[in-house]
Amino acid sequence: MLTxxxxxxxxxxxxxxxxxxxxVTLGLMNFINLAHGVFAMxxxxxxxxxxxxxxxxxxxxxxxxxLAAALLGVLVERTLYVHxxxxxxxxxxxFTIGLVFMAVAAVDYFIGSSQQFxxxxxxxxxxxxxxxxxxxxxxxxVVAVCAVIATLLQVGLSSSRFGAxxxxxxxxxxVARGLGINVGRIFTATFAVGSxxxxxxxxxxxxxxxxxxxxxxKFLVYFLIVVTVGGTSSLTGPxxxxxxxxxxxxxxxxxxxGTGPFIIYAVMVVIxxxxxxxxxxxxxxx
Amino acid sequence: MSAAVEAGFAHFRRRxxxxxxxxxxxxxxxxxxxxxxxxxxxxxEVAILGLFVLSLDLILGFAGIVSLGxxxxxGVGAYAAALFGLAVFADPLVGVLVGGATAALVGFASSFLxxxxxxxxxxxxxxxxxxxxxxxxxRLSWTGGANGLNLxxxxxxxxxxxxxxxxxxxxxxxxxxxxLFLLARRIVHSPFGLSLRAVTENRLRAGAIGIPTHRRLxxxxxxxxxxxxxxxxxxxxxxxxxxxxLLAFHRSADALVVLVLGGAGTLYGGLVGAIxxxxxxxxxxxxxxxxxxxxxxxxxxxxxxxxxxRLARIPANLYxxxxxxxx
Amino acid sequence: xxxxxxxxxxxxxxxxxxxANAIALRVEEGARQALIGPNGAGKxxxxxxxxxxxxxxxxxxxxxxRDISAMPRHRRVKAGLARTFQINQLFPQLTPLDAxxxxxxxxxxxxARWWRRSGDDxxxxxxxxALLATVGLADAxxxxxxxxxxxxxxxxxxxxxxxxxxxxxxxxxxxxxVPEGEREDILRIVSALPREVSVLLIEHDMDLVxxxxxxxxxxxxxxxxxxxxxxxxxxxxxxxxxxxxxxxHG
Numbered sequence: 001m002l003t004x005x006x007x008x009x010x011x012x013x014x015x016x017x018x019x020x021x022x023x024v025t026l027g028l029m030n031f032i033n034l035a036h037g038v039f040a041m042x043x044x045x046x047x048x049x050x051x052x053x054x055x056x057x058x059x060x061x062x063x064x065x066x067l068a069a070a071l072l073g074v075l076v077e078r079t080l081y082v083h084x085x086x087x088x089x090x091x092x093x094x095f096t097i098g099l100v101f102m103a104v105a106a107v108d109y110f111i112g113s114s115q116q117f118x119x120x121x122x123x124x125x126x127x128x129x130x131x132x133x134x135x136x137x138x139x140x141x142v143v144a145v146c147a148v149i150a151t152l153l154q155v156g157l158s159s160s161r162f163g164a165x166x167x168x169x170x171x172x173x174x175v176a177r178g179l180g181i182n183v184g185r186i187f188t189a190t191f192a193v194g195s196x197x198x199x200x201x202x203x204x205x206x207x208x209x210x211x212x213x214x215x216x217x218k219f220l221v222y223f224l225i226v227v228t229v230g231g232t233s234s235l236t237g238p239x240x241x242x243x244x245x246x247x248x249x250x251x252x253x254x255x256x257x258g259t260g261p262f263i264i265y266a267v268m269v270v271i272x273x274x275x276x277x278x279x280x281x282x283x284x285x286x
Numbered sequence: 287m288s289a290a291v292e293a294g295f296a297h298f299r300r301r302x303x304x305x306x307x308x309x310x311x312x313x314x315x316x317x318x319x320x321x322x323x324x325x326x327x328x329x330x331e332v333a334i335l336g337l338f339v340l341s342l343d344l345i346l347g348f349a350g351i352v353s354l355g356x357x358x359x360x361g362v363g364a365y366a367a368a369l370f371g372l373a374v375f376a377d378p379l380v381g382v383l384v385g386g387a388t389a390a391l392v393g394f395a396s397s398f399l400x401x402x403x404x405x406x407x408x409x410x411x412x413x414x415x416x417x418x419x420x421x422x423x424x425r426l427s428w429t430g431g432a433n434g435l436n437l438x439x440x441x442x443x444x445x446x447x448x449x450x451x452x453x454x455x456x457x458x459x460x461x462x463x464x465x466l467f468l469l470a471r472r473i474v475h476s477p478f479g480l481s482l483r484a485v486t487e488n489r490l491r492a493g494a495i496g497i498p499t500h501r502r503l504x505x506x507x508x509x510x511x512x513x514x515x516x517x518x519x520x521x522x523x524x525x526x527x528x529x530x531x532l533l534a535f536h537r538s539a540d541a542l543v544v545l546v547l548g549g550a551g552t553l554y555g556g557l558v559g560a561i562x563x564x565x566x567x568x569x570x571x572x573x574x575x576x577x578x579x580x581x582x583x584x585x586x587x588x589x590x591x592x593x594x595x596r597l598a599r600i601p602a603n604l605y606x607x608x609x610x611x612x613x
Numbered sequence: 614x615x616x617x618x619x620x621x622x623x624x625x626x627x628x629x630x631x632x633a634n635a636i637a638l639r640v641e642e643g644a645r646q647a648l649i650g651p652n653g654a655g656k657x658x659x660x661x662x663x664x665x666x667x668x669x670x671x672x673x674x675x676x677x678x679r680d681i682s683a684m685p686r687h688r689r690v691k692a693g694l695a696r697t698f699q700i701n702q703l704f705p706q707l708t709p710l711d712a713x714x715x716x717x718x719x720x721x722x723x724x725a726r727w728w729r730r731s732g733d734d735x736x737x738x739x740x741x742x743a744l745l746a747t748v749g750l751a752d753a754x755x756x757x758x759x760x761x762x763x764x765x766x767x768x769x770x771x772x773x774x775x776x777x778x779x780x781x782x783x784x785x786x787x788x789x790x791v792p793e794g795e796r797e798d799i800l801r802i803v804s805a806l807p808r809e810v811s812v813l814l815i816e817h818d819m820d821l822v823x824x825x826x827x828x829x830x831x832x833x834x835x836x837x838x839x840x841x842x843x844x845x846x847x848x849x850x851x852x853x854x855x856x857x858x859x860x861x862h863g
Contacts, residue, residue, distance in 0.1 A: 032406055083591055089405040090352050091590050094546060097539055098586025105580035217535055221417045224410040262425070265418035272399060272411065290751050291735075294710055294742045297755045298732025477718045477734075478727035484704050484715055491702040494664065495716040495773055496690035497724060505725075 003135060004254050005247065010139040011208065012246020013146035016239050018201035018219070019226040020153065021194020027170045027232030029187055031081070032089055034096040036198060036223055037216030038103040043069035043199015044211040045107065048116040058121045062145075062203060069199020070192045077191045100216050108213040116211040118203065142204055149197070154235050166190060170233070225268050302475040311554065312464065319456060327452035327525075332564045333459035334521050335541075339548070339556035340463075340470060341513030342541045347551030348474065349506050350486040351400070354409050354538050355416030356514055358396075359389040361533035362419065363515025364522040365429060371437045371523070378439040378448070378523040382462065382516055389515020390508050397507040401500060413535075420533040434529030437522060448524060455524035462520060466513055470553060473509070482506055536579075543582060547589065615678030617642045617811035618663070618694070618781045623672035625662055632658040634835040635672065640781060643808040647822045648815045650832035651855055656815045657699060659832065660783050664696050665689050677780060691720070693780035697770045699789055699815075705759035709750050709769045712758065714741040716776035741776070748772045748802055764795035771802060782806070784814045788821060800825070823847075831855070 022036040047065035050056040056064065076099075084095050126137040157163040169176040169183045177183050202211065209219070225245060230238030245264055252263030318329055338360055345351040363385030370384040371377075399411050423429045441447035446454045473479050485492040485499045492499050522528045540563070548559020570578045618640040625633040632655045640646050650656055661667040663674060665686040673682045681689050704712050717737045718724050732738050745754050748768040753761055758769060767787065774782055788799045800821060806812060816822050822829065822843075829846040831839040833855045839846055846852055 026406065032409065080587070080591075087590070089409075090346075090546075093352060093354070093409065094542065094586050095590040097542075098583040098590065101539075101579050101583030102587070103583075105576040105583065109574070109576040109580070221410070221413050224406070224413060228407050228410045262418060262421050265414050265421070268414055269399065269411075272403070272407065290746065290754070291739045291742045294714075294738045294754065295732055295735065297708070297710060298714075298730065298738070302730050302732075472730075473727045475730050476727045477715065477724050477729070477731050480707075480711060480715050480731050481719065481724045483707065484712070487704040487706060488702055490666070491698070491704065491773070493666075493686040494690065494696060494698075494702070495712075496687050496719040496777060497715075498685075498687045502725070 004251055006135050006143070007139060008247030008250035009243060010142045010146075010246070011250055012243035013143055013150070014201050014205040014209065015222060015226055015246055016242035017146050017149060017197050018205065019198075019223045019242060020235065020238055021191070021196075021198050022223050023227045023230060023232050023235075023238045024166075024170075025187070025191055025194055026227060028166070028173075028190060029085055031085060032092045032096065033081075034093060034220060035099040035103070035216065036195075037219050038100055039069045039073055039195035040198040040202035040205075040219070041103070041107065041211070041213070041215045042072050042202070043196070044118075044202030044206050044215070045111065045116065046199065047203030048118050048206065048211065051118050052116075058118070058124070062200060065203040066196040066200040069202070070196030072199075073195025074188060074192045077188055081191070100220075104213045104216060111213075113213055116206060118206045118211075120207065138207060145204065149200075150235070150239060157235060162186075162189070222264075225264065229268060229271050308554075311557075315460065315464075319453075319460070323451075326456040328564075328568070330452055330455040330459045330524050331521075332561055333456065333463045334517050334524075335544070335564055336557045336560040337459075337463045337466060337517040337520070338514055338537075339541050339544050339560050340467065340553065341510045341517060342545050343550055343553060343556045344470060344510040344513065345507055346542075346545060347553075347555070348479065348482050348486065349503055351503070351507065352405060352409060353400070353412040354535075354542070355412030355414070356510075356541060357533055357535065357537040358412070358416040358419050359393055359511040359514035360518035360521075360537060361416075361423065362392050363389040363518030364528045364532045365423060365435075365518075366515070367519035367522045368435045368437050368528040369428070371439055372435065376438060376440045378442055378458070381439060381523050382519040385519025385522065386512045386516040389518070390512035393511020393515075394504065394508045397504045400507065401503050416533065416535065416538060420530060423530055423533055430529070432530060434527060437526045437528070439523045439526065448526065452524070459520050459524060462516065466516065467553070467557075470513075474553065478502070478505075540582075543586060547585070615675070616640055617644060617677055618813070619675045620663070621673045621675075623659070623662055623674065624670050625658060625667060626670055632835050633662060633669070633672075636832075636835070636837055638830060638837065639840075640811050640813050641828075642811055644811040644813070645825060645827040646811075646813050647826035647829045648813055648832060649817075649819075649822060649829060653834075654832045655835040656832055657785060658835070660696060660785050660815065663783060664694060690777050690779075693777075694783070695774040695777040695779035695781070696783040697774045697785055697787055699785040701763070701766050701770055701790075703758050703766055703769055703773075706757055708755045708757055709745055709761075709772065710738075710741055710754040712769065713744055713772050713776050714738055716773050717741050717744070720777050744772050744776055747775075747805075749798055764791045764798075767791050767795075767799065768802070771799070775806075779810060781811045781813065784812065784816075786815055786817065788816065788818055796821075 018040050022033060025031060025033060043065040046068035047061045050061040050064055051058055080099070084092055120138060124138045124141055128135050128137055128140065157166065165176070165181045166186055168179070169181055169186050173183050202215070222245065226238050226241045230241030244267070248263050248267050256263070319326065322329065341359070342353070342356050345353060366388035367381035367385035371381045396411070396415055400408055403411075424431055429435070439448060442454055442458055448454050481492070481497050481502055484495075485497060485502055489499055518532060521532065544559040544563045545556050548562070549555025567578055570581065616639045618638070620636055620638045623633055623636040623638070624631070636659060638659070648656055648659070658667065662669050665684060669682070673680060675681065676689070676692055676694055679692065681692060681694070684692065714731070714737055715724065717740050718734065721737065723734060723737065742751070742754065745751055748771055750765065750768050750772065753765060758766060761769070767790070771784075771787060784803065787803060788796045791799060803812070803814065803825060814822070814825060826843055828841065829843055830837055831846060831852050838855065839849050839852050
């Protein structure tokens with residue numbers, strides 16, 4: 001029971017890291033980026049290449065995966081996304097789906113469609129006995145890393161000057177611009193960090209989420225659930241949503257093996273019936 | 287005053303009148319059965335895709351509802367027809383009706399979630415419902431899981447069985463497509479259709495002139511789901527097979543691409559687009575499967591960058607000039 | 614006798630701001646009434662509350678004695694309450710004939726008909742054409758609305774409200790944004806409305822107000838501070854004070 005709870009929390013925290021970038025950019029620019037999973041995939045594959053082919057140590061490959069995905073994010077944002085910000089949501093949907101198709105097809109063609117497994121260092125393969133429950137060291141590691149990142153994000157957002165500017169820009173872009181805040185640059189920076197985090201999540205999650213070319217589409221629903229249910233005006237909303245989702249999914253798979261992700265969708269539907277604008281919603285929704 | 291009133295009638299009559307090119311289109315469609323006697327099963331697939339895209343046009347082109355999960359109704363229709371045929375009664379037309387009715391029910395039930403909330407919520411819910419159904423079909427034993435189900439439908443009207451050459455299939459699908467198209471055309475040119483256009487253009491004002499906006503949107507969403515369900519059921523009956531692929535996301539995305547490129551809101555846009563898309567796909571897929579997906583993605587990106595609305599006006603103007611405007 | 618339109622204790626808050634403060638408004642049958650007040654007084658909020666666009670925090674609304682407080686927007690229109698918008702809210706791609714025809718058809722419950730062609734119901738087309746002629750748009754009946762100049766679009770706005778054959782008509786600044794020369798048309802149409810229609814006019818243009826209104830209600834900070842015949846209002850010191858800097862003429 002404790003194992004399941006812990007596994008669920010680990011799953012949820014990775015989901016949070018994966019989806020947090022999407023939540024912030026949606027809230028910031030009202031931009032529906034369905035290609036978010038592509039950056040996660042990029043980070044995952046970068047990590048896999050580094051560790052499996054180039055022999056880079058796992059712990060070093062993690063920040064490198066972050067960087068790779070972040071750089072890809074900046075590149076794509078500056079060259080492509082920037083032209084689509086003011087378009088309708090339908091246009092954004094079509095555009096980002098197009099990007100997903102391109103990315104998925106390219107990865108499938110050049111690397112192949114088999115699942116990627118990232119070789120873990122020995123100390124992360126151990127299983128530990130904690131409080132009577134059997135917990136994998138890797139899961140513990142994942143939870144620790146994600147907890148640190150989540151804390152850094154929250155502190156950064158609430159205490160730093162960048163964080164203040166970001167919050168202002170999310171709250172009211174026009175006024176923020178009027179105050180001299182360069183919303184465009186903030187967006188690029190945020191997009192880069194969000195994509196980087198997605199990439200890190202992709203690499204961290206490869207072990208238990210599975211990494212193959214279908215990743216961006218397979219997990220798109222999960223990202224959207226986290227963002228929609230959690231809302232876009234805080235970090236705590238998506239965090240809670242991701243944790244709930246993670247636990248529900250793992251518990252569902254264990255206790256009701258015939259149903260799979262069915263539980264998640266059912267939970268999501270129920271939550272959205274009760275609160276159509278998300279768990280932690282502002283009084284005015286976008 | 288009488289002259290003005292006559293001009294008013296003429297305005298409506300002119301818009302709803304059948305254009306010569308519309309007749310030509312349907313004659314060409316029927317003629318294709320004679321001109322390509324060895325590609326009848328291909329024609330069958332194109333007809334079904336056309337019907338599916340038409341169903342999406344009803345909500346996207348005429349009600350402005352963006353859905354990423356329309357395949358859900360397609361799949362529900364297919365599985366319902368299959369299960370009905372296996373468990374109860376194997377008549378294909380009844381199966382198609384059952385498929386359509388089941389999809390309509392699911393559409394009606396989900397419309398209440400879909401029509402509240404923001405664009406994002408809507409996208410997520412449509413995607414979520416489709417994913418949920420995919421998982422259900424995958425896990426439940428009586429849906430055949432990953433292996434799918436095989437059907438053995440009776441002959442149509444007791445006379446024409448589904449032969450290997452696909453002739454019955456193609457004719458049946460085209461007939462259904464045509465009938466449903468006529469119905470859609472009627473709806474579009476009716477006061478109901480006009481009220482939908484009003485709701486899409488300005489929901490606030492629509493309510494202020496007495497239109498029950500929510501009710502109308504639920505109605506068109508249900509009709510659209512029924513159409514998609516019938517398309518799925520047709521595929522099940524004519525190919526005698528249903529599988530998880532009928533609930534796959536790429537079908538929703540493909541239909542969206544076809545409709546947007548063909549021209550949403552014109553009725554014919556989806557049909558012409560379906561033909562072009564499927565023919566191109568056939569040609570390109572022979573090279574590599576990934577090749578096709580990649581280039582669809584590229585086209586999407588380029589079209590949006592170039593300005594979809596500006597580009598969409600090209601086919602719309604073309605259709606209007608050629609007199610092929612269904613709406 | 615029941616008033617055409619009446620509110621009791623109508624209240625609406627937005628966070629800390631009280632946009633409507635226990636408003637008691639009364640519009641008699643056949644009224645020619647104006648609602649005035651400085652910017653931000655809550656006039657449009659009141660209209661939104663009356664028509665169901667906003668839900669009140671407290672209070673009741675009665676239309677010819679019938680409680681409509683819980684009615685959804687479209688039902689209120691059917692019950693006889695119509696409005697125009699301060700900024701044009703139209704259907705850009707439709708023609709004036711399409712829009713007015715639709716409004717007329719909806720009123721008669723024919724809007725949901727999906728099996729008959731639009732325009733087959735000749736009496737609705739004729740009525741729509743007649744309405745367009747009344748507001749002076751007969752020549753532009755089949756021109757898409759977005760092509761028309763703003764002033765003529767404003768006429769469509771009014772025609773749409775009249776199509777509902779309302780008992781009570783709420784006009785939210787009908788002359789707003791209309792060029793000087795075309796204001797006459799608006800005034801003419803508003804003055805020519807039959808007495809069966811009770812009219813509540815929101816306006817800033819005091820010429821229009823004083824030439825049209827038989828009764829004026831003054832709204833300041835969400836509350837009614839004065840209500841009576843024009844001469845009384847013009848002389849009222851509180852009204853003058855509320856309009857500090859604004860003359861009654863201009």
